[in-house]
Amino acid sequence: MTVAETVPVMVIGGFLGAGKTTLLNRILKTGGRRYAVLVNDFGSVNVDAALIESEDGLTKKLDNGCICCSMSDGVGPALDAAMQSSPEAVIIEGSGVGDPWRIAELAIIDKRLSLELVVTLVDAANFVRQLRDEMLSDTLERQLAHADLVVVNKADLASESQLASAILAVQRIRPDARLVQTIESVLPDELIGGIMVTERPSIDVHAHDHHDCGHDHCDHPEHHHDHANPHHDQQFARWLTPAPAALDRAQFEAALSELPSALLRLKGWVRFSDADEPFLVHYTAGRYRIVPANDRVEDTVLVGIGLPDPKIRLALQSLVAA
Numbered sequence: 152m153t154v155a156e157t158v159p160v161m162v163i164g165g166f167l168g169a170g171k172t173t174l175l176n177r178i179l180k181t182g183g184r185r186y187a188v189l190v191n192d193f194g195s196v197n198v199d200a201a202l203i204e205s206e207d208g209l210t211k212k213l214d215n216g217c218i219c220c221s222m223s224d225g226v227g228p229a230l231d232a233a234m235q236s237s238p239e240a241v242i243i244e245g246s247g248v249g250d251p252w253r254i255a256e257l258a259i260i261d262k263r264l265s266l267e268l269v270v271t272l273v274d275a276a277n278f279v280r281q282l283r284d285e286m287l288s289d290t291l292e293r294q295l296a297h298a299d300l301v302v303v304n305k306a307d308l309a310s311e312s313q314l315a316s317a318i319l320a321v322q323r324i325r326p327d328a329r330l331v332q333t334i335e336s337v338l339p340d341e342l343i344g345g346i347m348v349t350e351r352p353s354i355d356v357h358a359h360d361h362h363d364c365g366h367d368h369c370d371h372p373e374h375h376h377d378h379a380n381p382h383h384d385q386q387f388a389r390w391l392t393p394a395p396a397a398l399d400r401a402q403f404e405a406a407l408s409e410l411p412s413a414l415l416r417l418k419g420w421v422r423f424s425d426a427d428e429p430f431l432v433h434y435t436a437g438r439y440r441i442v443p444a445n446d447r448v449e450d451t452v453l454v455g456i457g458l459p460d461p462k463i464r465l466a467l468q469s470l471v472a473a
C-alpha cells in the first residue's frame with residue numbers, strides 16, 4: 152500500500168472540557184470528507200459518543216477506558232470495524248486526561264493509516280491556572296508536546312490577560328506548533344480539513360515493547376505507554392451518579408455552583424420537574440451549560456472526573472437529590 156492509499160488520521164486531544172467534541176462535530180459538518188470517528192471518554196458512560204453528530208452512520212464508538220488498551224492490537228477492533236466502511240479520513244478524539252500522542256503512535260504503526268494531524272485544544276480561561284497545578288501540569292504538557300496545531304479555545308470566557316498568558320504558555324511548551332485562537336472551536340476554513348504537516352520529526356515508536364498498562368481488563372502484549380508513566384491518568388478519580396428522579400432546576404443549578412473545585416468536569420443528562428424532555432449538562436471548572444438534550448438519551452446519569460476529594464461524592468449526591 153502506498154502512502155497515497157493510506158487513510159489519513161486526525162487525533163484530537165486537549166484537557167477536560169477544552170472543546171474537543173465541539174471541534175469534532177464542526178469538522179464532521181464542514182470538513183467535506185467521509186469520516187470514521189472513534190471517541191474515548193473518561194467515564195464508564197460514553198457521553199461524548201452520544202454527542203457526536205454524525206449523519207452518515209460512519210461514527211464508530213470506542214468502548215470506554217484507556218484508548219491505548221482498547222486499540223492495542225494494531226489499531227484495534229474498533230478501528231477495524233470503522234475501516235470496513237472505507238472512510239476517507241479517521242478522526243480519533245482522546246479523553247480529556249489522555250495523551251493524544253499515544254493514539255497518534257498507534258496510527259503511525261498501522262500500515263493502513265497515515266498520521267495527518269495532532270490537534271490539541273486548550274481552554275483559554277483556565278489553561279495557565281491548570282498548568283500551575285502540579286497535579287495537572289504533566290497531563291497538560293504531554294497533551295501539547297506533539298501537537299501540530301494548538302487551538303486556544305473558549306476565548307470568549309477568557310480575560311485579555313488570561314488569553315495572552317495562555318498563548319505565551321502554549322508557545323513556551325510547543326513553539327513549533329501552529330496556533331489559532333477560537334470561540335466554540337470555530338477553526339478558520341483552511342484548517343478545518345486538517346493542515347499539511349510537511350515536516351514531522353523522526354518518530355521513535357516501540358511497537359513491540361511489552362509492559363503492563365495497569366488496567367485490570369487488559370491482557371495485550373503491545374502497549375505503548377511510557378515506562379516512566381505507565382498509567383498516565385492514575386491521579387484522576389471518576390464518579391458515576393445516576394439521576395433517575397426529576398429534579399428541581401433552581402436547586403440543581405444552585406448545587407452545581409457549589410461543587411468542589413477538585414471536580415474538574417461533569418457531564419451527562421438529567422430531567423427537571425418542570426419539563427418533559429431531558430437536558431444535557433456540561434460542567435467545566437466552575438462553569439456550566441444546560442441545554443435540551445437530543446433524542447438519543449438512554450439514561451439520566453452524570454459522569455464526573457477530578458482530583459480525589461471526599462467532598463465530591465457528597466456534593467454529587469446532593470446535586471441529584473435537588
Ligand SMILES: Nc1nc2c(ncn2[C@@H]2O[C@H](COP(=O)(O)OP(=O)(O)OP(=O)(O)O)[C@@H](O)[C@H]2O)c(=O)[nH]1
Binds near residue numbers: 166307333
Ligand atoms: N463559552 C464557551 N463554551 C464552549 C466553547 N467551546 C465549547 N464550549 C462548551 O464547553 C463545554 C465542553 O465542550 P466539549 O466540546 O464537550 O469539550 P471536550 O473537550 O470534548 O470535553 P471532554 O471530552 O469532557 O474532555 C460544552 O458545554 C461546550 O458547548 C467556547 O469557545 N466558549
